Each structure stands twice: as structure tokens, then as C-alpha cells.
């Protein structure tokens with residue numbers, strides 16, 4: 174073969190590319206996959222395997238890891254690993270309200286932007302590479318990212334461990350790559366008191382709801398504007414009837430920080446909170462420090478921006494963002510990681526979610542060029 178064009182040029186010059194990508198994306202979007210529904214995610218994993226097998230020279234593998242589906246492709250110890258997730262935040266039935274739609278440059282449907290378009294871009298990118306290069310690439314798509322990756326974290330870490338670079342196919346932010354992400358923590362806090370009749374003998378009760386109110390009020394002050402640490406009480410449940418002193422309250426707390434020390438500081442405050450009533454009790458029944466903060470590899474960032482410019486792919490720049498992703502895990506292992514290489518569009522987790530058709534083409538080309546670059550050049554410094 175004397176094909177001297179690069180994979181990016183092949184993609185950008187392929188008149189069939191958009192149609193092929195849209196048909197794969199439609200199949201994925203029309204198979205709903207809320208994180209909480211393992212069966213739905215498994216159906217989506219099967220569709221993903223079918224789509225991958227249509228794009229790629231060797232078959233994809235459907236895994237069940239800790240009871241959840243994941244899809245893996247390629248080298249056992251890839252030099253470049255592309256990661257993403259096919260679960261979405263949208264409950265089953267959302268398609269009836271927000272159906273798959275192609276409206277000019279805008280694609281719509283649940284999870285189209287976060288992040289099914291990014292997955293398809295990754296498939297197109299790897300499919301366009303020379304087989305000798307693609308042999309050093311791996312892809313891993315998981316199904317619990319939107320709920321903290323509790324079951325897939327060790328799988329991601331083990332597949333990524335020997336990689337020279339990890340590319341995260343999560344959506345861009347206004348077209349920009351994600352240079353760093355905050356660390357994330359979440360907590361489900363249980364406060365236990367004692368029930369009593371609110372009319373007959375309220376003094377015998379220990380009111381978990383008023384204890385919760387004090388906790389929530391305090392927690393709103395645990396952020397740090399200087400460090401950009403945020404602590405946000407997000408949910409609260411307490412009480413069973415109108416005339417009973419509530420004996421249980423459950424509070425959800427979301428915390429984000431740029432450093433692990435800050436995550437630890439908030440963790441200590443949550444767990445060490447002193448309740449007012451000596452017999453009331455507090456315990457963290459779920460959650461804790463989830464993803465450590467991520468700093469993208471500056472070398473990868475620079476290469477990505479240079480490669481984008483070479484191929485006239487518009488990348489306005491890069492940005493630090495508050496949300497965490499699975500890239501936080503791989504960056505914490507010391508593996509050069511770059512995030513936000515997926516869809517161009519807007520509205521992650523929002524009703525107006527959309528992905529750009531032209532963005533899919535361009536970003537597939539960018540991922541292909543960047544992947545080829547690291548596969549050929551080897552280790553980053």
C-alpha cells in the first residue's frame with residue numbers, strides 16, 4: 174500500500190464519514206442507558222459492540238465487571254487508551270420526549286453530547302488509522318461513570334496502567350479541551366435520633382430533622398472561596414408523619430476541590446460534625462472522596478492544539494472545569510491524560526443537550542492524529 178495520507182486527512186476527505194457516524198450514533202442514542210438500570214446499559218453495550226465491529230478490524234469484547242457491562246477493544250497493554258462511558262443521566266423513556274433528531278448541524282437525543290457522540294468519534298478515529306498503529310491502541314467504555322464509577326474504577330486503572338497516554342472522549346466545553354478537573358466527593362449522611370409523638374411527649378424524642386438542619390447550615394460554610402472548594406448540600410429526607418418527632422434524616426452532600434488536601438479537609442468536617450443532642454448519631458452511609466483532582470498533561474495539551482491547527486480543526490483552547498471524569502483516575506496514576514476530546518456541542522445533563530455534526534467529523538480527525546502521534550513517538554516525557 175502506498176497510501177501516504179494521514180488518518181486525519183482520510184477522515185476529513187471521506188464523503189461517507191458523516192453518514193456512517195450518524196447511523197452509529199443513532200443506534201446508540203436510541204438504546205437508552207440510564208446508569209441505574211443495568212439491563213438497559215447491557216442492551217446498549219450489545220449495540221455498542223455491534224457498532225464497534227462494523228468500524229474496526231478486530232472484534233470488541235463485552236465484559237461483565239462487578240456485575241456491570243463494559244466494552245473493551247484492542248491491545249492488551251495499549252500505548253494509547255481511549256476511554257468513555259455509555260451510561261447517561263437520562264431515565265428510560267426520555268426518548269419519547271427528546272427523540273433522536275438531526276436538525277441541521279445539531280444532533281439531539283438523551284446522552285448525545287455526554288457522551289455517545291464522543292464514543293462514535295473514537296471509533297471513527299481508530300478505524301482510520303494504519304492497522305500497524307491501531308494495534309497499539311485500546312478502547313474501554315464503561316457504564317457507571319455518571320454515578321461515580323464505583324464498579325469500573327479498578328478496571329479502568331488496570332487497562333490504563335501501562336499506557337503512554339489516555340484520551341478521554343468526554344465532551345468539550347464550548348469546543349475547548351479540559352485541562353484540569355476538580356476532585357469530587359459526595360456523601361450520604363445518616364442522622365439518627367429517636368421517634369416520639371409530637372403532641373403527647375415530644376420531649377422524649379430526639380429530632381433528627383433539626384439536627385440535619387444544623388448540619389446543612391454548617392456544611393454550606395465549609396467551602397473555601399480562595400481555594401475554590403465548594404460544599405453543597407443537595408438532598409434531604411426526614412420524617413414519616415406530620416405528628417411524629419423524626420428519628421432519621423438522610424442528607425446528600427456534594428463537594429469539589431482542586432486539591433486532595435481540600436477534599437480531606439471537607440471529609441474530616443463531614444465525618445467529625447458534632448451533633449447537638451448527645452444521643453443523636455451521625456454516620457456516612459455511602460460515598461466519601463470519589464475522584465481525585467485531575468491536571469491534564471501539558472505536553473498532550475500542546476500537541477493536541479498544534480495538531481488541531483495543522484488540520485484546521487477549530488479548538489479554541491483549554492479550560493479547567495469543576496466536574497470530574499474517569500480521566501481523574503488515570504491522571505492520578507501518573508499517566509498523561511487529556512480530557513474533553515469528545516463532542517462539540519452543549520447542554521450536558523440538560524434538556525437542551527446537543528452535539529455538532531461538523532464537530533464529530535473534526536474531532537474524530539483530531540483524535541486520530543493525536544493517537545497516531547503518541548503511538549509512533551512513544552513515551553511522553
Ligand SMILES: [Zn+2]
Nearest residue numbers: 287288318343
Ligand atoms: Zn460524561
